[in-house]
Amino acid sequence: MAKEGMITPQPLMGRINRISRCFTLYRNNQLEQEGLNGYQHLYILWVCRRPGISQEQLVKEIYVHKSSVARQLALLEQNGFITRSACPSDRRQLLVYPTEKALRVLPLVREVIGRWNACLLEGFSLDEKACLLAMLERLEEKAEGIVNGEADGEGEVEQP
Incomplete structure (x- = not known):
């Protein structure tokens, strides 16, 4: 048992992670009818907020591994939520844009977050x-x- 006023790192991150996983399940449930999974709301928010953001910048902004970003963006593109195109000044970079479908679902994404x-x-x-x-x-x-x-x-590190 930790002394009063002390907090151990594991329970702190354990609780934050548990809340996050619950939120993912909630988003899955609330957004599946729109063709979104619980991880894709963040991409919809960022791409709609900053149309033309590079895929590389998105990696830096949301602190997710490159391969995860690429995978989620590919799914979003396949399902008609975003488009990606090569950057005119650096063909190695992909720029990400929302489609009308993403813009239509954006209010629901915000509503789901607000309800949570x-x-x-x-x-x-x-x-x-x-x-x-x-x-x-x-x-x-x-x-x-x-x-x-x-x-x-x-x-x-505080010890229990």
């Missing part, structure tokens, strides 16, 4: 919501810093 957030945060006060969001933003910044080589990732 509302369900999770039901019963939290405004202060609790603000505090949770601020702490998650700090964790996100630290995680990105570690992955991008801006931090050493050698934080002190």
Whole structure:
């Protein structure tokens, strides 16, 4: 048992991962009738927000392995949600654009995310919501810093 005020790393990431996996299952259920799986919502959001984003930039923005991005984009292209074309200035880069189908499903994707957030945060006060969001933003910044080589990732490990 951890001392009061102490948190061990495994339960923290275990809980974050479990919430994430539950959200994936929820998205699968809510978006399958549109031909989307639980992982593709993020691509729809990014490509609709930034039409013409390069596939390489998408890899950097969403912190997913190149092969996973390529695989999901291929599925989205096959199902008519996006198009990819070679960049005129660098033929090795692929630019990604939303189709009308992606733009039509975008409001539903946003609605599904909003419903999930509302369900999770039901019963939290405004202060609790603000505090949770601020702490998650700090964790996100630290995680990105570690992955991008801006931090050493050698934080002190608290023992139970």
